[in-house]
Amino acid sequence: MSAISFWEKDSFFAPQDIIIAGSGIVGLWSAFHLKLINPQYKITILERGIIPTGASTRNAGFACFGSPGELVADAATMGEDAMWQLVEMRYKGLQQLRKNFTDYAIDYDACGGYECFSADSTDWKEVAEKLDWLNTGLQKITGEENLFKLADDKLHAFGFKGFTHLVQNKLEAGIHSGKTVQALLQKIQGMGVQVLTNMTVLSYENHHQGVRVNISAGIDGRQISFTTNQLLLCTNAFTKQLLPETDIIPNRGQVLVTAPIEQLPFKGTFHFDQGYYYFRNVGNRLLLGGARNKDFENEHTLEMQTTPVIQAALESFIQQHLLPDTTYAVTDSWSGIMAMGREKSPLIQSIGNNVFCCVRMSGMGIALAPEAAQKIAVLMNG
Numbered sequence: 001m002s003a004i005s006f007w008e009k010d011s012f013f014a015p016q017d018i019i020i021a022g023s024g025i026v027g028l029w030s031a032f033h034l035k036l037i038n039p040q041y042k043i044t045i046l047e048r049g050i051i052p053t054g055a056s057t058r059n060a061g062f063a064c065f066g067s068p069g070e071l072v073a074d075a076a077t078m079g080e081d082a083m084w085q086l087v088e089m090r091y092k093g094l095q096q097l098r099k100n101f102t103d104y105a106i107d108y109d110a111c112g113g114y115e116c117f118s119a120d121s122t123d124w125k126e127v128a129e130k131l132d133w134l135n136t137g138l139q140k141i142t143g144e145e146n147l148f149k150l151a152d153d154k155l156h157a158f159g160f161k162g163f164t165h166l167v168q169n170k171l172e173a174g175i176h177s178g179k180t181v182q183a184l185l186q187k188i189q190g191m192g193v194q195v196l197t198n199m200t201v202l203s204y205e206n207h208h209q210g211v212r213v214n215i216s217a218g219i220d221g222r223q224i225s226f227t228t229n230q231l232l233l234c235t236n237a238f239t240k241q242l243l244p245e246t247d248i249i250p251n252r253g254q255v256l257v258t259a260p261i262e263q264l265p266f267k268g269t270f271h272f273d274q275g276y277y278y279f280r281n282v283g284n285r286l287l288l289g290g291a292r293n294k295d296f297e298n299e300h301t302l303e304m305q306t307t308p309v310i311q312a313a314l315e316s317f318i319q320q321h322l323l324p325d326t327t328y329a330v331t332d333s334w335s336g337i338m339a340m341g342r343e344k345s346p347l348i349q350s351i352g353n354n355v356f357c358c359v360r361m362s363g364m365g366i367a368l369a370p371e372a373a374q375k376i377a378v379l380m381n382g
């Protein structure tokens with residue numbers, strides 16, 4: 001294994017102001033906000049994969065800030081104030097996304113979103129009773145009147161079977177997750193951030209005034225260390241490998257996409273069963289994800305695979321509810337790993353000695369990441 005050259009030591013591997021572990025959307029947005037605060041910061045992002053390899057390029061691309069069923073459930077478990085704070089953070093995050101990228105760059109599709117309810121949905125009655133209350137709270141955040149609207153009249157045209165109610169959110173949208181990460185990468189590289197891939201952060205320790213970060217790099221697993229004034233962990237579900245005590249539970253999400261379907265009868269982003277199922281159109285293809293409640297235990301994993309149990313549950317959902325009379329073919333299926341915890345709010349904090357973390361986006365990172373990143377950047381700038 002060759003030693004690092006004099007030139008490499010003085011350029012690629014030179015001491016940094018800030019090292020960020022993880023180049024998912026949280027790591028990228030964090031670099032963006034840190035550079036906005038101080039354009040002189042020398043920042044390097046270290047990513048273990050050849051591209052981001054967690055959730056950010058493997059999600060469903062819902063630009064969402066909470067379906068009615070989820071908000072009612074969250075108000076009950078986290079308390080109303082915490083629920084509204086989280087909604088506001090997500091909504092502001094989506095505004096940041098819109099402000100910094102053209103619709104074309106990220107395939108932003110203002111298609112509107114829906115939550116579907118079936119006759120078995122135990123939460124429907126409470127959701128129906130609380131729609132006005134939700135709309136009043138949401139108006140304060142979005143400025144939009146009657147954001148959630150009953151849309152049962154669309155059930156027939158959409159061709160769904162077994163759903164009895166539909167609630168529309170006109171501000172929900174779809175994006176292209178891959179293009180969004182590419183656009184973010186281009187933006188921060190243009191701001192002077194160095195992104196090195198195939199670099200796994202193995203450990204870190206305090207070093208003089210800062211932190212020494214130990215890396216396994218490249219195909220030969222070469223051991224390299226960086227010195228940096230501050231280290232920020234944006235390693236989401238994988239954070240437990242570095243910080244075993246963190247309240248993070250990995251949750252795998254599995255997704256499939258069909259071949260184009262002639263005259264796909266619905267368009268939009270859809271939620272069902274308190275978010276356990278989510279589907280949308282991508283052009284005239286169907287993207288469907290979720291069903292992790294069919295095999296909870298095995299889906300608490302960092303292994304990025306698909307399984308017959310979940311894929312079969314997804315296909316059965318298509319046949320039962322979405323395309324009962326249509327022949328379709330699945331062309332793609334994959335999985336990604338989300339980070340959840342006993343609490344739903346993200347962990348945005350100092351973990352002592354110039355080390356920080358911004359993790360646990362609980363399955364809604366597209367909206368949360370820009371604001372979470374802004375908060376950690378302000379905290380790090382102290």
Ligand SMILES: Cc1cc2nc3c(=O)[nH]c(=O)nc-3n(C[C@H](O)[C@H](O)[C@H](O)COP(=O)(O)OP(=O)(O)OC[C@H]3O[C@@H](n4cnc5c(N)ncnc54)[C@H](O)[C@@H]3O)c2cc1C
Nearest residue numbers: 022024026053054055056059060062201253336364365366
């Ligand atoms: C199937 C699925 C569907 C989803 N759908 C949506 C959706 O529609 N809308 C939405 O808002 N959210 C959705 N999410 C959640 C969203 O994708 C995440 O909240 C978000 O991507 C989290 O971003 P992150 O940067 O924190 O994590 P990640 O994208 O997981 O990034 C963490 C990065 O850290 C890297 N890393 C880990 N350990 C190390 C190490 N030791 N050294 C160096 N690098 C390391 C990983 O390779 C990874 O690239 C979904 C998630 C999944 C899995």
